[in-house]
Amino acid sequence: MKKGLLLTVVSLVVVGSFLATGCAPETTPTTPTTPAEPAGEVYHAVWQDIDPAGQAQWFAIVNTCERVEAASNGRLIIEPHPEGEIVPRNDVTPAVADGVVQIITNNPAMDQGRIGPATYMLTASGLPAGPSTIECLAWLYRGGGIDMLNEAYKDYAYCVGASAGAAELFCHSKKPLSTAADFKGLKFRTMGMWAEVLSQYGAAVTTVAGSELYSAVERGVLDAFEFGPPSTNWVYGFHEICPYIGLPGIQSPGYTKPVLVNKEFFDGLPADLQSILRHECMALSLDSYNLVAYADAEAMQNYEEYGTKIFYVEDSFQEDIAKRTRELC
Template sequence: MNRFKLSVLLVVVLIVLAFESMAFAKTIRWRMPTTWPKGTILQWSAEFFAKTVNEMSGGRLKITAYPGGAIMGPLEIFDAVTAGTVEAGHGSSAYWIGKEPSAPLFSAIPMGFTAVPYLAWFYEGDGLKLMREMYAKYNLGFVGPCGIIPPEDFAWSHKPITKLEDFKGLKFRTFGFWGEILSEMGASVVTLPGAEVYPSLQRKVLDAAEFSLPNIDRDLGFHEICKYLTVPGVHQPSTVFDLYVSKRAWNKLTPDLQAIVKYACQITSMRTLVRSVWLDGPALESFKKYGTKINYISPEVQQQMAKVANEFFDRKAAKDPFFAKVLKSQREWMKSYKVYRDLMNPRY
């Protein structure tokens, strides 16, 4: 009997050790470089996603989020993920316009969606399906929204901006679709890396510039060198962040870990949005206290900008069938959403 008990005890110990060994062996570690500067809410979003996955998986999938430049250049991450050099990356589709002309439509659309209808288009409409269709030729196992922020500041400037005529000859720092649209309004568009925006405004090499959210712009001190702030950020009513996972890394995950990654992305979008709003209110109040002259673009001028933007998008769509397909889907949803917005959004 004693020998039997000893045998059973040994079997139990061996089983426990085997399970512990398996659990240790199955710990998966991902490196996830981002396109974001250290210390911003943009990088916070990536780090929150990594922390959420680590916690939800019980440590079975551990992701480390590296800010832009820490292990590679911010604009190198997409190629690194598709090549399998790193397992994942966190960025925004607008950065890959050189690869995909339609990519910014999945990131930030001038005169386009605010955050809630944008996410509705992704998850309830055609957005996610069209996004994955665009990225299908790349070596990705997963791609999808993983963070979203509300409207940015429209412009910091040394001169007031109240009408379309004010853009004529204005040396304005921006990029992407909005840069092309502003050029059509007569602005002299300058494309500069983020690190050069503050000194260029300070030296008045630039007349105006757009950069980011109120809380980020406050931390960078734009209110100390510019007299005027123009809002709202109609050029970027919301901005979607993405998660990119290499096919090899994705296929190594069990179905439950894949599900954790998917749902952690959705949680990250919600938390990034509400945190941004929470921080932006006090930032705007601080600008007022500092004495910044804040100008709200009139609805009439916003409509004029929208007309120029829509004509610009129509020309793009005429030359690119996939661009046209995505734009059509977005416009159909926007038309429906406006009915809801106009009837159901309180105005007290």
């Protein structure tokens, strides 16, 4: 009896399903939808970086511009430009202040003449024997770093976030520079607090733009220099003119490049677009750090395959660098 009842119930369900299928109205195939048109005014901005196209931090900036456009439904469109395409590398700060460009990533060490010694503490060139990149970002977003940047740049722009990178190479050179004595009389390019520390070791320190370093070494203007992480330096081709690279990058264990926005442009954005820009520039910090760290590993393999020689800074020299940096702070 139970078996017969069960078969009856199953039969009714099957029949019902056929009836439902047969009676259902025909459906019209869906067609792909096109993106919605921007709702409201569309805002345009130009963003200039201080590093060349083709390296990891540049790709992170391009990613950020694309995310901003998507998140704003096309209401905020940012056009990225690499180093020097609109203004020279060292002129990006006055350019953003004057509205020549609306957004920049910069290195505060280039602005010592504009904002004073505060540049030493703003981490874009790293702090010798100082914090890692993650520690820099924690200070920036949780420890009052952005407030400090806004105070330092109050006459120029707003800080809304930062790009970030991994530890830099100690240097590119024609010979090993493992000890303090190796720097005496050496014509060396750097900037920021590291320039002051190296001067104490007798180095002849100068500041040269990244785009001019290759020719400066070729012409004998420089004997050695530090610039950026392995992946950035590889793009510049520095391995072609200097047979040595040094590790670890104690002069810059971590760094960030603040994103500065023209005040009038930012104040003219609706509140939701301001929020989108801030949040995407915070996302830039992690995106750029990940891209740089991975690209650096690839670049170190490239240096090895090219035949570049690696030397290591002696422990006693590193300890003295840390001591002298603390004294300057």
